[in-house]
Amino acid sequence: MTDLDQVRAETLNSISAASDVAALEQVRVTALGKKGGITALMRMLGDMGADERRVFGQQINAVKDEVAAALEARKIVLEAAALDQRLARERIDVTLPARPEAQGRIHPISQTVDEVVAIFGQMGFTVAEGPDIEDDFHNFTALNFPPEHPARLMHDTFFLPEKADGSRLLLRTHTSPVQVRTMLQQKPPIRVIIPGRTYRCDSDMTHTPMFHQVEGLVIDRTTNMGHLKGCLIEFVKTYFELDDVPVRFRPSFFPFTEPSAEVDIGCSRAGGELKIGAGADWLEILGCGMVHPNVLTNCGVDPNEYQGFAFGMGIERIAMLKYGIPDLRTFFESDLRWLRHYGFVPLDLPTLTGGLAR
Amino acid sequence: MKFTLSWLKRHLDTGAGVAAIAERLTMLGLEVESVDDPAARLQGFVVGHVLEAEKHPNADRLNLCKVSTGQTTLQVVCGAPNARAGLKVVLAIPGVVIPATGEPLKKGNVRGVESQGMMCSWRELKLGEDHEGIVELPPDTPVGVPLTSVLKVDPVFDVAITPNRADCLGVRGLARDLAASGLGRLKPLAVEQVKGTIKSPIGVTLDFTPDTAAACPLFAGRLVKGVRNGESPQWLKDWLTAIGLRPISALVDITNYFTIDLCRPLHVFDARKISGNIQARLARPGETLAALNGKTYELDPCMTVIADDRQAQALGGVMGGEASGVSAETTEVFLEVALFDPMRTAATGRKLAIESDARYRFERGVDPAFVLPAMELATRMIIELCGGEASEPVIAGRVPADDRCFPFRPQRVAQVGGVEVPADDIRRILEALGCRLDGGPILSVVPPSWRADITGEHDLVEEVIRVHGYDAIPVLSLPRPAVVRPVLTAAQKRSGWVRRGLAARGLVETVTWSFLPTAQAELFGGGQPELRLANPISSDLDAMRPSLLPNLLAAVARNADRGNKDAALFELGPQFDGDRPEDQQPVAAAVRAGRSGARHWAQSPRPVDAFDAKADALAAIAAAGGPADGLQVGGEAGPWYHPGRSGSLKLGPKLVAWFGEIHPRILAALDIKGGVVGFELFLDAVPLPKAKPTKAKPLLKVSPLQPIERDFAFVVDQAVPAEALMRAAKAADKGLISDVLVFDLYEGPHVGEGKKSLAIQVTLQPIDKTPTDAEIEAVAAKVIEAVGKATGGVLRG
Numbered sequence A: 001m002t003d004l005d006q007v008r009a010e011t012l013n014s015i016s017a018a019s020d021v022a023a024l025e026q027v028r029v030t031a032l033g034k035k036g037g038i039t040a041l042m043r044m045l046g047d048m049g050a051d052e053r054r055v056f057g058q059q060i061n062a063v064k065d066e067v068a069a070a071l072e073a074r075k076i077v078l079e080a081a082a083l084d085q086r087l088a089r090e091r092i093d094v095t096l097p098a099r100p101e102a103q104g105r106i107h108p109i110s111q112t113v114d115e116v117v118a119i120f121g122q123m124g125f126t127v128a129e130g131p132d133i134e135d136d137f138h139n140f141t142a143l144n145f146p147p148e149h150p151a152r153l154m155h156d157t158f159f160l161p162e163k164a165d166g167s168r169l170l171l172r173t174h175t176s177p178v179q180v181r182t183m184l185q186q187k188p189p190i191r192v193i194i195p196g197r198t199y200r201c202d203s204d205m206t207h208t209p210m211f212h213q214v215e216g217l218v219i220d221r222t223t224n225m226g227h228l229k230g231c232l233i234e235f236v237k238t239y240f241e242l243d244d245v246p247v248r249f250r251p252s253f254f255p256f257t258e259p260s261a262e263v264d265i266g267c268s269r270a271g272g273e274l275k276i277g278a279g280a281d282w283l284e285i286l287g288c289g290m291v292h293p294n295v296l297t298n299c300g301v302d303p304n305e306y307q308g309f310a311f312g313m314g315i316e317r318i319a320m321l322k323y324g325i326p327d328l329r330t331f332f333e334s335d336l337r338w339l340r341h342y343g344f345v346p347l348d349l350p351t352l353t354g355g356l357a358r
Numbered sequence B: 001m002k003f004t005l006s007w008l009k010r011h012l013d014t015g016a017g018v019a020a021i022a023e024r025l026t027m028l029g030l031e032v033e034s035v036d037d038p039a040a041r042l043q044g045f046v047v048g049h050v051l052e053a054e055k056h057p058n059a060d061r062l063n064l065c066k067v068s069t070g071q072t073t074l075q076v077v078c079g080a081p082n083a084r085a086g087l088k089v090v091l092a093i094p095g096v097v098i099p100a101t102g103e104p105l106k107k108g109n110v111r112g113v114e115s116q117g118m119m120c121s122w123r124e125l126k127l128g129e130d131h132e133g134i135v136e137l138p139p140d141t142p143v144g145v146p147l148t149s150v151l152k153v154d155p156v157f158d159v160a161i162t163p164n165r166a167d168c169l170g171v172r173g174l175a176r177d178l179a180a181s182g183l184g185r186l187k188p189l190a191v192e193q194v195k196g197t198i199k200s201p202i203g204v205t206l207d208f209t210p211d212t213a214a215a216c217p218l219f220a221g222r223l224v225k226g227v228r229n230g231e232s233p234q235w236l237k238d239w240l241t242a243i244g245l246r247p248i249s250a251l252v253d254i255t256n257y258f259t260i261d262l263c264r265p266l267h268v269f270d271a272r273k274i275s276g277n278i279q280a281r282l283a284r285p286g287e288t289l290a291a292l293n294g295k296t297y298e299l300d301p302c303m304t305v306i307a308d309d310r311q312a313q314a315l316g317g318v319m320g321g322e323a324s325g326v327s328a329e330t331t332e333v334f335l336e337v338a339l340f341d342p343m344r345t346a347a348t349g350r351k352l353a354i355e356s357d358a359r360y361r362f363e364r365g366v367d368p369a370f371v372l373p374a375m376e377l378a379t380r381m382i383i384e385l386c387g388g389e390a391s392e393p394v395i396a397g398r399v400p401a402d403d404r405c406f407p408f409r410p411q412r413v414a415q416v417g418g419v420e421v422p423a424d425d426i427r428r429i430l431e432a433l434g435c436r437l438d439g440g441p442i443l444s445v446v447p448p449s450w451r452a453d454i455t456g457e458h459d460l461v462e463e464v465i466r467v468h469g470y471d472a473i474p475v476l477s478l479p480r481p482a483v484v485r486p487v488l489t490a491a492q493k494r495s496g497w498v499r500r501g502l503a504a505r506g507l508v509e510t511v512t513w514s515f516l517p518t519a520q521a522e523l524f525g526g527g528q529p530e531l532r533l534a535n536p537i538s539s540d541l542d543a544m545r546p547s548l549l550p551n552l553l554a555a556v557a558r559n560a561d562r563g564n565k566d567a568a569l570f571e572l573g574p575q576f577d578g579d580r581p582e583d584q585q586p587v588a589a590a591v592r593a594g595r596s597g598a599r600h601w602a603q604s605p606r607p608v609d610a611f612d613a614k615a616d617a618l619a620a621i622a623a624a625g626g627p628a629d630g631l632q633v634g635g636e637a638g639p640w641y642h643p644g645r646s647g648s649l650k651l652g653p654k655l656v657a658w659f660g661e662i663h664p665r666i667l668a669a670l671d672i673k674g675g676v677v678g679f680e681l682f683l684d685a686v687p688l689p690k691a692k693p694t695k696a697k698p699l700l701k702v703s704p705l706q707p708i709e710r711d712f713a714f715v716v717d718q719a720v721p722a723e724a725l726m727r728a729a730k731a732a733d734k735g736l737i738s739d740v741l742v743f744d745l746y747e748g749p750h751v752g753e754g755k756k757s758l759a760i761q762v763t764l765q766p767i768d769k770t771p772t773d774a775e776i777e778a779v780a781a782k783v784i785e786a787v788g789k790a791t792g793g794v795l796r797g
Helices: A003-017 A021-032 A037-047 A050-089 A108-121 A177-185 A225-240 A293-298 A315-323 A328-332 A336-342 B005-011 B018-027 B171-180 B234-242 B250-262 B342-352 B357-362 B368-386 B411-417 B423-432 B457-468 B490-504 B518-523 B549-561 B610-623 B664-669 B722-731 B773-791
Strands: A159-162 A168-171 A190-199 A210-220 A247-254 A257-268 A281-291 A307-314 B002-004 B031-036 B046-056 B059-068 B073-078 B088-092 B108-110 B113-115 B156-160 B204-207 B218-225 B267-270 B278-282 B288-290 B296-298 B304-307 B312-315 B332-339 B394-397 B406-408 B436-438 B443-446 B568-576 B584-593 B632-634 B641-651 B654-662 B676-682 B708-717 B737-746 B755-764
Touching: A003 A021, A003 A037, A003 A050, A021 A037, A021 A050, A037 A050, A108 A190, A108 A210, A108 A225, A108 A315, A177 A190, A177 A210, A177 A293, A210 A225, A210 A281, A210 A315, A225 A247, A225 A257, A225 A281, A225 A307, A225 A315, A225 B411, A247 A281, A247 B018, A257 A307, A257 B457, A281 A293, A281 A315, A307 A315, A315 A328, B002 B005, B002 B234, B005 B018, B005 B156, B005 B171, B018 B031, B018 B156, B018 B171, B046 B073, B073 B113, B171 B250, B171 B423, B204 B218, B204 B394, B218 B278, B218 B368, B234 B250, B250 B267, B250 B357, B250 B368, B267 B312, B278 B332, B288 B312, B304 B342, B332 B368, B342 B357, B406 B457, B411 B457, B423 B436, B423 B457, B490 B568, B490 B584, B490 B610, B518 B549, B518 B664, B549 B568, B549 B584, B549 B676, B584 B610, B610 B641, B610 B654, B610 B676, B654 B664, B708 B722, B708 B773, B722 B737, B722 B755, B722 B773, B755 B773
Parallel strands: B204 B278
Antiparallel strands: A159 A168, A190 A210, A210 A307, A247 A257, A257 A281, A281 A307, B002 B156, B031 B156, B046 B059, B046 B088, B059 B073, B108 B113, B218 B332, B218 B394, B267 B332, B278 B304, B288 B296, B304 B312, B406 B443, B436 B443, B568 B584, B584 B676, B632 B641, B641 B654, B654 B676, B708 B755, B737 B755
16 A cells, blocks of 8 residues: 555545544645645655656545545535534524514494495495584585474584574584585586594484494486485495395485485394394395485575485494494494404405405 | 274275285385284183182192193193183193293192193283283183184284374374275275254464464364263273373373374363363463473463463463363363464473473374364264263364465376386375376376475375385496596595504504593693584583594593503594684594503513604605605694604694604693603695606616715714704715614713714715725715714714
8 A cells, every 4th residue: 555545545534534524624634734644745746757756646636636525525514414413402482472563453434434435436436525513504404404303403413602693503413414515516417425424412322422424425317216226235235245135225204315215134133143134134224315306406406407316324333234343332432452353454455356355 | 103903904994914014014114113913922822711720739829720721631730819610711831932921831840739831811911911810711712722813912013103204193194005005995084073062161262473373273172061081992992002001081092092093182171170261372471381291381482372261271282281181070071173383382392391192293293174074073082982962163263275286297206216107006196195186297286284294296206106115116227437437536545545554553543532521622722612512412522622632542541441551543533623614624643652562572662752653653644645755853743742752744834743742741631641652644734646647657776886884973962953964964975875874872971961972874875886985985074074064063082
């Protein structure tokens, strides 16, 4: 065995035996460093004759390459082992809770308004608004309330103090004054819905002094009660996201519409649980009718030329029905537990293409 | 409005059942709120025959009866004193639901003896109050048949009448509508005059001025002499009892009967208690009346009274007086059939807080043409039930003129209703309702006297559509726009973005009242007299809110009371700066209380501070599409903020938002412990985005070169706003400096009294070539110079 063979064998052995990267580096220095065994043999080349040098040079280069490859291969193995070892030490308890992030909510009233707007929006209704503090004309007179109508009297309407001229402003008792404002500002054809705050001097289990309504108004030359039925039946089905909801139009009375109707939807109360859809019972959800000719006249619209319908419903009521919220009063209590439970995450933007609700 | 089935059938000839009648009433707009059909709850009860009755072996007061069901014989333990052999009884076997308890009967064991059934009292059947003993059916009642086959039970309807349908506050009115809709035939109402055999000793006058004559335009009176005011016949007592009225005496029951039956309230005076003549007049100042309900009322000269020569004896259209009321001793009765002004009657009833069946009808309007017929009918009934002889009528005033006659275009039914109703049907419906029709293609229609609500063609159109049935109206699709376009205004979209933007930041949306206690309104600059409700629901809700914050703060306090101290709430809604429409402005406001979050093993929560509120405000403005960069931050917010820890965000002179810590004095006044921060964004101050010709975004320009960051620490006076320093640094080289951020603030002994150290990181973004070290140094020098010039700041040594 030549020295070269011996150095090769020893080095390769040492490489296999190196137990960590540092030991391997030591092997590399021992073999290939300035004072290394192979380096020493390389130095011998200078003292050799040309032929001998050529042969030995080839041999020693082959050994050098072989050692370098072995070093690299071993290094990869050792590094992988070292990484495994490190990772084996680096353990976290993944069951610990992640850093908290606050989740906001959208109030069910806002969400329901957005749903209603999405539905009527695609039927071509725009959204109109008006002031909460109204006058007698817009809230009552223009809407064909007779002068002594009980709704004008103290027990229903919130009044502001009497002015020097004897007039009194009031908090609108319905969103209908915005119908009046719309007709006074805009020529037919008109299609608007009007969501907003409304106020009645009433407070018990099922009434709150403030609540929300959405009003609808369609005025043109041809819209009749058949369209009213079609429009509201479609609304009900779309809103409740049910294909089969029986809808019943029942004659009723409102000063500002004629003919007037209340709309009932089918429901079941079997087992004490209210379920919207086909069932034995009816549930009233909104009032509607053809706009009274007196209202049109009061708003500067010629009733011989134009006609149309109006409807109104309680936002909280339809939200309660759809989302199973049991108590009206809780809408206004700002109880975070309630808001988190019944509220909607901000990404739940209702659309007709993506569905109104999850 | 309650009535029974047999009562209805007095006016309506129909074979329709209870359910069909109820359904039709509802679909005529006469909404049936309930039908109480005793037959439904008497299912399963049979007629039993007590064969034997012996003493219970173990109980003195109980009987042990053998009761035949016709098929078998049961052993029944019974405690009723009248249980005896031979009796025909109402028998329930186990499983039958007892109406009084709502529970099914179980087989019982009473003191060691099995009881296989139950014999019931009227009260247990919910057919009366009698609970003295078990029901004794007539001896000839067949044994074993269902109880409902031998007991006459009368279903009771309760109908909600809309305010326009005064005529349906009488059973006959309901019958007429049902007949018009094809559910039976209205029976004729025969009115025969009762011949007066004596002259009334009591005269009647109307004592009004022309201005007030409408208070009582017509008064018909009649004396009946020699009456005996005993009990009413059973049929009348049954009907009144069934609808919740207590039978009192024949004369009183007759007035109640006319009220319910024909919507014709009457009054009866004991003629012997009337002094002199009767006059209808307005009350005199200071006049009082002891009414039939036992209360005494102070009257005022707006109220109509019926008076004798001495004093007021009744409140016209509202209630009779105690002094002249009929009693068992009454032998001479004076009948009043009159008309009273609806508005005046309503006002009187409201002022005196008297609810009565008479007021309810007069304020909605009774049939003016029916006064004299009703007087004849009532006189006849008095004589039938109480005997006596009638005087000639005494009548003051006259039936008010009614010259209503409307042109009616039948095609309007289809135009408005969307439903084709054949001409014959139109005519039949209107005539059945009592209209008189005349003429050709355009009819002229005279509505009936009892339908004051019909005031024009539109009302006739409604009547036809209503009686024809809404179900017959075909469903039509509302014609759609060819392309759905956005329907929200820019301002409406802005509100939506802000709402969802704030919720995305972890704030929870709430909705609070538009009003609040005046004391709280005053804390926030409100409480003006013109914004205080004249009739608040409670003193807690008496002022319109001048700001959204107080209600949000109150919500924070309520949540803290429930153990949730770290509330983060927001609201979008109106605030009221005055009572004109333009004084109402939309605001987005939020509050954060307590700590920044829950405790966590990896990070500690910190108390919320003004910068949380500032971040919320800026995010809301950004969500609203406002110019985030163009805002000036000022140091002063509304007086309800901490004066040193709050600020304003302005666009030029226009205030956009306030943010900061809520003033400790406000928190104390609202009983809130711990700090709260908040902001108010005045949405209308955020400029609406300009309508752009294209939605395309400007072309993105990015540099391929690495940005370079350099840090500087400046010592400045404490009063120097950080923003001034940042702005100066940024302006030092507009071409190269792309961003400046503050990464440290130090105040303390190392920089000296009244000073602070602000450390900033300046980012240089080369555009076309990498700057040399010398160029970078030059920019750094410019930054130092610019900051020094703008703020007096020097590099920290």
